Amino acid sequence: MNYQIAEQRVFNPGHAACPGCHVALAMRFVLNTLGPDTIAVVPPSCIAIIAGPQPLSSMRIPVYQTTLEASAASAAGIKRALVAKGNHHTNVVAIAGDGGTYDIGFQALSSAAERNEDIIYVCLDNEGYMNTGSQKSSATPSRAYTTSTPSGKPTPKKNVAEIMAAHNIPYMATATTGYPDDLARKVARARDMKGGLRFIVVLTPCLDGWGIADDDGPKTSRLAVESGIFPLYEVENGNRYTLNHGPEGAPLAGYLARQQRYGHLSPADVEFLQAEVDRNWERLQAKFGSATGAAIKGG
Amino acid sequence: MSAQRMLLSGNHAVSHAVRLARPSVIPVYPITPQTPILEQITEFLAKGEMAAEVMTMESEHSAMAAAITASLTGARVFTATASQGLLLMHEMLHWAAGARAPIVMANVNRTVGSPWGFWPDQTDSLAQRDVGWIQYYCENGQESHDTVLQAFRVAEQVLLPAMVIHEAFYVSHAMEAIRLVSQDQVDRYLPPFNPPHRLDPERPESIGNTVLQGMFQRHRRDMGQAMDGVLEIAARADRELAQLTGRGYGVVERYRCEGADFVIATMGSMAGTAREAVDELRREGASVGLLKVKLFRPFPVQGIRDALSGVPKVMVLDRNFAPGTGGVLFQELKAALYGARRAPEVHGYLAGVGGTSISPAAIKAMVDCALAEEPSACSVWKG
Ligand SMILES: Cc1ncc(C[n+]2csc(CCOP(=O)(O)OP(=O)(O)O)c2C)c(N)n1
Ligand code: SF4
Ligand SMILES: [Mg+2]
Numbered sequence: 093m094n095y096q097i098a099e100q101r102v103f104n105p106g107h108a109a110c111p112g113c114h115v116a117l118a119m120r121f122v123l124n125t126l127g128p129d130t131i132a133v134v135p136p137s138c139i140a141i142i143a144g145p146q147p148l149s150s151m152r153i154p155v156y157q158t159t160l161e162a163s164a165a166s167a168a169g170i171k172r173a174l175v176a177k178g179n180h181h182t183n184v185v186a187i188a189g190d191g192g193t194y195d196i197g198f199q200a201l202s203s204a205a206e207r208n209e210d211i212i213y214v215c216l217d218n219e220g221y222m223n224t225g226s227q228k229s230s231a232t233p234s235r236a237y238t239t240s241t242p243s244g245k246p247t248p249k250k251n252v253a254e255i256m257a258a259h260n261i262p263y264m265a266t267a268t269t270g271y272p273d274d275l276a277r278k279v280a281r282a283r284d285m286k287g288g289l290r291f292i293v294v295l296t297p298c299l300d301g302w303g304i305a306d307d308d309g310p311k312t313s314r315l316a317v318e319s320g321i322f323p324l325y326e327v328e329n330g331n332r333y334t335l336n337h338g339p340e341g342a343p344l345a346g347y348l349a350r351q352q353r354y355g356h357l358s359p360a361d362v363e364f365l366q367a368e369v370d371r372n373w374e375r376l377q378a379k380f381g382s383a384t385g386a387a388i389k390g391g
Numbered sequence: 392m393s394a395q396r397m398l399l400s401g402n403h404a405v406s407h408a409v410r411l412a413r414p415s416v417i418p419v420y421p422i423t424p425q426t427p428i429l430e431q432i433t434e435f436l437a438k439g440e441m442a443a444e445v446m447t448m449e450s451e452h453s454a455m456a457a458a459i460t461a462s463l464t465g466a467r468v469f470t471a472t473a474s475q476g477l478l479l480m481h482e483m484l485h486w487a488a489g490a491r492a493p494i495v496m497a498n499v500n501r502t503v504g505s506p507w508g509f510w511p512d513q514t515d516s517l518a519q520r521d522v523g524w525i526q527y528y529c530e531n532g533q534e535s536h537d538t539v540l541q542a543f544r545v546a547e548q549v550l551l552p553a554m555v556i557h558e559a560f561y562v563s564h565a566m567e568a569i570r571l572v573s574q575d576q577v578d579r580y581l582p583p584f585n586p587p588h589r590l591d592p593e594r595p596e597s598i599g600n601t602v603l604q605g606m607f608q609r610h611r612r613d614m615g616q617a618m619d620g621v622l623e624i625a626a627r628a629d630r631e632l633a634q635l636t637g638r639g640y641g642v643v644e645r646y647r648c649e650g651a652d653f654v655i656a657t658m659g660s661m662a663g664t665a666r667e668a669v670d671e672l673r674r675e676g677a678s679v680g681l682l683k684v685k686l687f688r689p690f691p692v693q694g695i696r697d698a699l700s701g702v703p704k705v706m707v708l709d710r711n712f713a714p715g716t717g718g719v720l721f722q723e724l725k726a727a728l729y730g731a732r733r734a735p736e737v738h739g740y741l742a743g744v745g746g747t748s749i750s751p752a753a754i755k756a757m758v759d760c761a762l763a764e765e766p767s768a769c770s771v772w773k774g
Contacts, residue, residue, distance in 0.1 A: 129592050131464075131590050131591075143597070144600060145601040145603070146597065146600040146602045149595075149597050151597075153592055153595050154591060154592060154597065155597040155598075155600070156460060156463065156597070156598050157599035157600050158486075159482060162483070165448065165454075167460070168446065168457055169416065169418070169446070169461040169464070170460045170590055172416050172444040172457070172461055173415070173444070173460070173464035173466035173468075176443065176466050177464075177466065182592055199449055199450060199453070200450075202449070203450075
């Protein structure tokens with residue numbers, strides 16, 4: 093991997109993330125791509141810890157820390173005030189965890205999408221409430237251990253990507269830190285598009301919550317894509333689907349085996365999860381075929 | 392420009408004041424009996440009589456969340472709510488005050504469920520007494536109109552949010568001839584909002600990040616100091632508007648209290664009814680007065696002590712109910728008087744809770760009752 097990012101130093105080192113954290117890595121790609129003419133909204137999450145305690149900040153832009161359920165409404169309020177004052181150029185981005193997005197913040201997000209607010213919303217999805225010690229969220233996948241689902245989560249991960257695409261917003265994309273070029277390109281696209289709600293959900297391995305080694309985030313992230321559990325794609329206006337990186341035949345078992353949160357799985361569980369992944373992929377694949385636009389494998 | 396006179400409901404009197412104040416962001420969410428305030432505002436916008444970003448939110452919680460950030464970005468912000476909507480905002484009400492966002496919000500007092508009701512009762516806003524908002528209680532539409540303008544002026548000086556409150560139907564829907572403050576007068580009274588700190592990429596500053604204990608305490612002390620300053624600033628804002636319009640209210644109003652040996656204390660529309668009862672009693676030769684508490688947060692302790700010290704008996708009428716402690720004004724007023732020299736005996740009556748109608752005759756009967764009885768430590772139900 094030879095990733096080059098124009099380091100604008102919007103996001104800076106010296107923050108309090110666990111060494112090897114992919115939430116911090118995603119923040120670096122997202123913020124440095126958005127650039128300094130940006131205001132960020134951050135709800136309680138590991139992102140807020142990484143943003144820093146007063147009077148320190150890892151982000152050299154205005155950061156507004158809001159309540160857990162209010163990110164989208166807070167970001168929209170900033171944007172509308174800027175517009176009222178004649179500023180049409182500043183990016184307003186909400187960067188929230190999966191709990192703050194899929195669960196408690198979903199009502200505000202869905203409404204902001206329905207109103208097509210001119211904001212960028214980035215969900216850094218580490219598949220659980222990590223800041224409070226790794227509890228289940230509705231982004232936690234089937235069978236995964238969390239402290240609130242000690243025998244494994246009985247229900248599947250909520251498909252927030254499809255739900256957001258169904259709001260017919262101008263741009264929805266999935267991304268992950270193991271594909272930094274793809275992630276940065278998507279952020280740049282969202283930034284340059286302007287107008288309307290642009291949503292990116294980024295799978296961000298959490299070392300502690302997933303039970304992976306400090307240096308295993310990149311490989312885990314890539315296997316999520318290669319095994320098909322988290323395909324990378326974009327949807328414009330709710331109907332133009334583009335696949336960027338789909339499954340490459342890697343068995344799901346390999347992805348699961350590197351994570352302690354799946355340590356309790358039986359071979360039957362693994363088979364069950366593989367079937368779930370296959371089913372989801374089949375359903376998604378059909379959308380690339382039947383979309384209004386051509387199914388291009390974008391770079 | 393001469394003052395325009397219009398037949399308006401209390402709610403529409405608020406809407407006109409908002410139009411004159413020129414807010415630039417207005418998040419909206421409907422709830423009876425507040426809805427006409429925001430409907431009238433969106434109509435002004437549609438007709439081009441005002442210009443603002445209107446945000447049609449999915450909940451009051453989000454309406455307040457957006458109001459806060461818009462204010463912190465430097466916009467003048469107004470919204471309105473009632474009852475369940477105000478309660479849903481509770482977390483964000485604290486947040487707005489802590490973030491020092493000088494939003495002005497109208498709240499129309501309505502019963503809080505369960506069970507459902509739509510009736511005038513001040514429990515909704517009194518339950519928000521500790522959130523750090525300035526609270527004004529208005530007696531009629533004219534007062535609500537004038538108070539919205541005062542609220543913007545005060546809130547933006549101290550950087551604390553302010554609630555302008557009137558009751559369901561008795562005030563919100565009652566039609567009155569309202570004298571509008573002229574645009575010219577309002578523009579002189581309310582300079583453009585220009586806060587010292589704001590969310591601005593040209594001057595990157597963070598708001599709301601985690602702080603340590605000492606910093607948190609300093610922050611609360613700063614808020615307390617700002618709130619304490621409101622008493623004087625609100626009194627001045629009232630006088631300054633009175634200079635323009637000829638109408639002033641004071642932060643507390645003493646009505647016919649000269650030489651009174653009995654004073655009725657209350658808030659909101661009940662003050663109007665009590666005023667009539669006082670007039671009748673005075674005609675009958677009784678020396679009875681009225682103390683109307685207009686500014687409830689900050690609580691005008693000194694003004695209340697000045698008004699009531701030396702009066703033998705005070706009767707507090709509460710159109711609100713806090714189970715376990717009774718009437719909220721009764722508690723607050725007694726606390727303000729505790730330790731004051733020549734403090735009065737205080738009777739606390741729950742009157743009109745749930746929106747029941749209280750007539751001047753009913754208030755006169757309560758006065759008789761209070762004159763005959765020893766005061767109880769707890770609020771007493773009266774109807
Ligand atoms: C209303 C409210 N309820 C609960 C909390 C406690 N809380 C803080 S962070 C958090 C978890 C957030 O999880 P997520 O959004 O996935 O972010 P992560 O910590 O995983 O980065 C919770 C539940 C809160 N701050 N506010
Ligand atoms: S707990 Fe997980 S998401 Fe949070 S800082 Fe550590 S590695 Fe990152
Ligand atoms: Mg999470």
